Amino acid sequence: MNFDFSDDQKLLKEQVRKFLADKCPMTVTRRVLEKEEPYAAEVWKGLVEMGLTGTAIPEEFGGLGLGALELCVIAEELGRAAAPVPFSSSIYLAAEAIKLFGTKKQKETWLPKLASGEIIGTLAVSEGTHAAHPRNIAVKLAGGKLNGVKQPVADGGAASVAIVAVNTGGPNKSKEGEQAVSLAIVDLKAAGVSAEPVRTLDPSRQHVTLSFKDAPAEILGDKAGEGWSQLSRVLDGAAVLFAFEQVGGTEAALEMARGYALERYAFGRQIGSYQAIKHKLADIYVKKELAKSNAYFGAMMLNDEGAELTEAAAASRIAGTDAYVFAAQENVQTHGGIGYTWESDCQFHYRRAKLLALAVGAAIQWKEKLVSRLEAKNAA
């Protein structure tokens, strides 16, 4: 039984943790949020200089050629710091999608630049306030021209390239009522693309509305119509990585709540000596450990491209979302009135927890994906 990260991976985690503790305290997250900066440029630069953006990109495309496990330990630390950087958009989503499904030429064009941090990438799926599905994707790619609107798109203002879920026209031959969906690769600096910031619940991570008017675009890879299953695979991987961010965030929120429970006195004693508070924090701990254990299995399946990746990813996402949202909410609650003020740092986990809970699909969507798989297995 070797269900743990290696010593090298733990060392990498420690390095990232130290860097972020030093360069990305909550004052940085606060600054980005208050000034509405697209991201913390100096933190991003530091992460790039440490080579982290190239971690899981193959050496032939300018990366370090390490695996998913290394990305997982980085993700946990980014989550702990609630870091205001476009790492998830550029690496878990854009680079992974290109790595998985791009043509050799697309990989050669984009991966070295994403690895070196020269450019930022992102993934654009959502088209407003409803879940995307092959029945409703309206952004259309025809004759190499892209038209329509994606909203919200994380880091879409800073990004130079986006992987966009598009309708490539015509019905899906294998599924009645659904349209053929593809993933397209779009140069966001080209003519016909405009990005307008959109207000969100967590301004420490900029989101935009991306509008395409006859913007030049091409299919990711060489097969049109495979986009929905490709997207599903990209999101499975990202769900695992986001789950590690959620575990890191949960730990940080728990640590904040614990610290306050020890220093705050009410009715002549530390509030952490009341069972109402102790049991609340114990419940956060329980959820955190369930999330961590599920995320570990997700990491293993992702690294091995295992047969249970989808179930493991869904379980990681469901447990991670449950843990971080609960921890962030109960952290505010433990702090009482001060936790609700602008000056308190509680707000950053509160916002980030919900942002991550929605980022690659809400828990209820993942529960449906999970149970569909379990049903199929159970019937077999």
Added chain:
Amino acid sequence: MDFNDTTEEAAYRAQVRAWLDKNATRKENARDIAPPKDLKEMIAQSKAWQAKKADAGYACITWPKEWGGGGGTTINNVIYGQEESKYAVPGGIFAIGLGMCIPTVMSWGPDEAKQRFVKPAVRGDEIWCQLFSEPAGGSDVAGLRTKAEKDGDDWVINGQKVWTSGAHFCDYGILLTRTDPNVPKHKGLTMFWIDMKDPAVEVRPIKQMSGGAEFNEVFFTNLRVKDSQRLGGVGDGWKVALTTLMNERLAVGGSQGNADTDELIRLARDTDIAGEPAIRHGGVRERIADWYVQAQGLKFTRFRTLTALSKGETPGPESSISKIVAAKKMQDLGSFGMDLQDMGGVIRDRKISPEEGAYTEQWIGAAGYRIAGGTDEILRNIVAERVLGLPQDIRVDKDLPFNQAPKGK
């Protein structure tokens, strides 16, 4: 990252399997084995199996060989447990004795007690029980009232214990008593070993709400024990008891009942909500997902602990979440399984109910499981205090002499 055995672990597993194949029947082939016809036969079968294990070095695997153990590692013990669980072998009537009582005797007993008791217990010749809980002290064990008074070289014991598993068939027990009511409660306790067959010991079974009777009340009327039966110093009983209790949560395992999400998916296919299969209902699907994620979380938490053991490291505190999650899940899933049967869910008949009535049985059993070996609330206190380092609750009786502390009836 992988789930593979190391070379040594694989070799040990192979050796265990070969031995089990030779000496026991695999569960899937065990349908024809008749269950023991009564308690006496069950105990005889258990003793025979335990002796066999002891001869082969598979009883008390981590204990030194000179005490009758196997001289192995913790991971050896885990591997044996994993493999044995696939075979139809008699259940755990020795778990409390070997998991809690004998380790206490070994840590605190005089040499002659160790020489006399350890080996027969390992072989299953003698069975032990633990006499701590009382009507007035469950979660608060140190509030116990059973009195031991010095009389010459002897002690005379009067009082009552409760929730004593297996007292009706045990040979010996470890008994926590109050020897000084004039000092604060934790300071006036003393531990003894006692002979359960002494006529001054009376055992009465407690009928549980499940209908079974696994626990007992035990009454002591002028029970005389020698001072040489004392385990640890006079007044050191709490320190001694902590040795026992530290082992208890390891002994109360991670059972989750017989129905889990696989069974629930089957049931949801076979039952309806508003004329549609229940499995199509979002509320049903969401619950299946939540319980699956909990079960996976527990499984992989166990794997993290095993990994630490496999590397020879001390496991982290993560295993402390196990019973908190498992017991409540067992109860809720059982309850929901009955809901899916709608009006028919009230039936408690193995021949009629799905999964031979597993939903109802685990729902009833979980009510006890959420309390046994540390209630949900006590376990949360333990996580909060020992893992998160939060302060203890204010204890109003902590510094008062026991006989002046506030008490209920």
